[in-house]
């Protein structure tokens with residue numbers, strides 16, 4: 001017998017996401033009970049972020065898809081689309097697998113539109129998943145905005161604390177999330193960092209050694225030689241050149257806290273940050289002197305470099321990798337996987353590694369240009385294709401529901417008359433049954449109308465002359481771009497060659 005199963009996943013942490021695992025589970029169980037389904041298994045992913053982790057890093061989903069592919073699963077109950085995947089392409093990939101193995105997908109959240117059938121389904125699913133992804137980005141934005149006031153108070157918010165400091169809050173040992181819990185127990189004016197006494201000593205030693213360093217050494221301008229000389233002091237022997245640099249330039253040692261978030265730099269100097277001083281007011285000269293000295297040295301970029309970019313590891317600074325899952329290496333035919341800022345070929349020795357932003361933009365421009373070109377020369381034909389493909393199923397469903405609803409309206413009217421004439425429990429029951437049907441159908445109609453509206457909006461972007469003219473300076477949102485890119489079926493990438501694009505729009509085979 002094929003199984004009915006539940007998939008659960010919570011993202012971010014409990015504070016920011018009201019949809020806890022147990023709530024999702026209750027909803028799913030209730031949904032199943034109403035339909036007399038027996039739940040055979042629960043795949044509980046815990047709180048892994050779908051946005052952060054690839055399929056490989058979500059063992060329960062991987063196991064579930066394996067079970068799907070071996071024909072064990074009949075239906076899956078999940079809270080919302082975004083529980084399966086936060087990225088459009090990944091969602092579509094999962095959606096395809098479920099479709100292929102004829103697995104029924106059920107969303108248990110009240111306001112989640114049901115999965116779509118028919119020709120337009122994949123496109124609509126892409127739009128809906130796009131909305132889910134958009135929400136995920138908003139969550140990241142909200143997280144950023146919630147941090148700014150704390151940063152301005154002088155609390156350390158971004159990345160791990162500098163050398164010689166540690167966070168007062170103990171990290172939950174069982175949580176893999178990088179995000180720390182908000183600090184609640186801090187008093188006004190109290191810092192969320194504290195000194196590590198041993199390391200404070202190291203820092204102090206470092207500044208006084210730099211103070212004492214001879215001008216001969218500085219004149220050589222060689223940073224690694226400079227470090228070598230400092231490391232002759234046994235208290236500094238274990239420091240790496242990178243650590244030496246980071247300590248010297250760290251303004252927190254003189255009570256100033258500098259943090260970078262979402263492209264902005266916040267430099268705070270207040271009573272909170274002043275408590276974190278390592279050098280006293282009188283010793284402040286040592287800090288400035290050390291900084292003057294290192295400025296005279298040739299320091300490799302790997303040491304001074306934009307360390308903040310890598311260290312912060314803030315997701316929103318990484319590109320969205322819109323083409324992952326449709327990208328293939330033109331040489332080895334292997335998929336290209338998004339790693340930080342580039343797509344890398346699965347074959348380790350292969351050098352095909354385009355920059356995500358660049359390639360996404362290039363492919364987008366070409367698909368968009370193709371749509372525009374098509375729009376200019378064969379507008380009627382293109383519109384026909386798109387409308388037929390994406391619009392018809394909605395119209396059909398809406399017409400059907402409209403009919404059903406007006407039939408129900410008439411029935412309700414006559415039953416109401418009936419009930420007035422012959423008040424009986426039977427008649428009462430029948431009437432309330434009809435009213436319930438009416439409510440459900442109206443709700444469904446509302447969903448379809450809203451989807452139809454989104455769909456039409458998308459198509460409208462294609463039929464506005466002004467939009468066509470904007471090709472040279474496109475200011476579409478990331479989501480709109482994503483929607484357009486969801487028309488891409490596969491892209492073969494080869495260095496020095498133009499990417500070979502296949503689209504879902506039937507007539508498109510590359511440009512020209």
Ligand SMILES: [Zn+2]
Nearest residue numbers: 329332345350
């Ligand atoms: Zn390759």
